[in-house]
Amino acid sequence: MDKEIPSEDLMARIAKGDEDSFQILVDRHQTSVLNVIYRFIGDRTQAKDLAQEVFLRVWQSAKHYEPKAKFTTWLYRITANLSINELKSARRRRWLPFHRSEGSETAIEETFSNEALSPEDLLLQKERNRQISDALQSLPDNQRMAIVLKRYDGLSYNEIAEILDCSVSAVESLIVRAKRRLHKKLKNFLK
Amino acid sequence: MECRSVQKKFSAYQDRELEPREQERVKNHLQICPACREQYAGFEQVWQTLEGLKGVHPDPWFYRQVVRKIKEPREQVLFPTRQHVFRFFRIPVAVSIILIVGLLTGTYLGSILARFDLFPFPSSPVSDSRVLTSMRVFDPAPPGTLAEGYYRMASYKESDSR
Numbered sequence: 001m002d003k004e005i006p007s008e009d010l011m012a013r014i015a016k017g018d019e020d021s022f023q024i025l026v027d028r029h030q031t032s033v034l035n036v037i038y039r040f041i042g043d044r045t046q047a048k049d050l051a052q053e054v055f056l057r058v059w060q061s062a063k064h065y066e067p068k069a070k071f072t073t074w075l076y077r078i079t080a081n082l083s084i085n086e087l088k089s090a091r092r093r094r095w096l097p098f099h100r101s102e103g104s105e106t107a108i109e110e111t112f113s114n115e116a117l118s119p120e121d122l123l124l125q126k127e128r129n130r131q132i133s134d135a136l137q138s139l140p141d142n143q144r145m146a147i148v149l150k151r152y153d154g155l156s157y158n159e160i161a162e163i164l165d166c167s168v169s170a171v172e173s174l175i176v177r178a179k180r181r182l183h184k185k186l187k188n189f190l191k
Numbered sequence: 192m193e194c195r196s197v198q199k200k201f202s203a204y205q206d207r208e209l210e211p212r213e214q215e216r217v218k219n220h221l222q223i224c225p226a227c228r229e230q231y232a233g234f235e236q237v238w239q240t241l242e243g244l245k246g247v248h249p250d251p252w253f254y255r256q257v258v259r260k261i262k263e264p265r266e267q268v269l270f271p272t273r274q275h276v277f278r279f280f281r282i283p284v285a286v287s288i289i290l291i292v293g294l295l296t297g298t299y300l301g302s303i304l305a306r307f308d309l310f311p312f313p314s315s316p317v318s319d320s321r322v323l324t325s326m327r328v329f330d331p332a333p334p335g336t337l338a339e340g341y342y343r344m345a346s347y348k349e350s351d352s353r
Contacts (some may be wrong), residue, residue, distance in 0.1 A: 023254055026257060029248055033245075034253075035246040038246065044247050047247070048250070053260070056261055057258075068255050070216060128243050129245065132243050133244060136241075136244070143285065149243075151242075152241075152246070157203075157208050172203060175202055179202055179237055183239050186237060189240065
């Protein structure tokens with residue numbers, strides 16, 4: 001039933017303090033928000049904390065929300081800004097590259113445990129995951145966010161431009177450069 | 192269509208961001224050009240490889256954690272040093288306040304007692320003789336000095352001779 005209610009309408013209810021609508025909204029978008037952050041920063045524990053922070057901001061700014069654009073664009077904008085700022089402040093704290101908590105390895109195991117893989121396959125998958133994640137982490141922040149939003153969330157250049165607050169041609173350029181860089185990084189892996 | 196201009200559009204073609212007509216052109220070119228097809232295959236491989244990075248599932252208690260964050264007081268998180276600073280200066284501030292209050296009270300009480308002459312201990316008013324003695328320091332022969340001794344001796348001899 002909750003799928004019938006658009007997120008924009010839920011936001012109007014949340015602005016009036018409706019916690020049930022907020023729960024529907026969180027349930028609906030938590031996986032996509034969590035995974036954007038996880039693929040962007042490469043750490044599950046940090047990603048969970050940041051995803052909670054995103055929804056905290058959604059709750060706090062519900063009263064000021066105006067449905068000018070798609071709700072997901074607004075939500076991803078909060079997500080992207082929060083993730084990029086968090087990385088910047090982490091670097092300022094001299095955690096370069098981004099500090100990975102102890103939970104990140106377990107996260108990979110948990111991810112693959114659902115697929116009933118043999119121990120060898122699990123090991124291969126872990127290695128594959130690590131290499132892809134490392135290649136992604138080697139990209140500059142804006143390129144990485146653009147590629148994550150395009151590849152995993154299937155957003156259009158227009159939407160990504162709105163989220164990253166830049167032009168469509170800038171997004172195109174970010175994605176082309178990111179793809180070339182990834183191609184070089186994953187060259188051995190692709191053979 | 193030139194290979195170079197097609198290759199520039201590979202990324203947008205892959206992301207289906209070209210105009211339908213342009214999309215069709217690139218598609219047709221790829222069918223007839225093996226060199227471009229090979230290069231485009233590289234783009235496709237990268238895209239396929241990225242799919243290998245699996246996502247994670249949120250915890251079942253994710254919503255409850257968000258609600259807990261909403262309800263917990265933010266002031267302590269935003270100003271973590273305020274309490275620490277107060278704790279550090281607590282004792283010096285208390286001592287200073289006690290000293291200032293004591294000083295002001297003492298001054299006030301002292302002024303009242305002095306005004307109404309209510310001191311519990313006897314005052315030691317300076318005697319008249321002492322005042323007079325002290326005034327004599329300006330004499331040619333002040334009391335207690337060698338000059339006074341000579342003066343007395345001279346006066347005594349004078350009175351004797353008379």
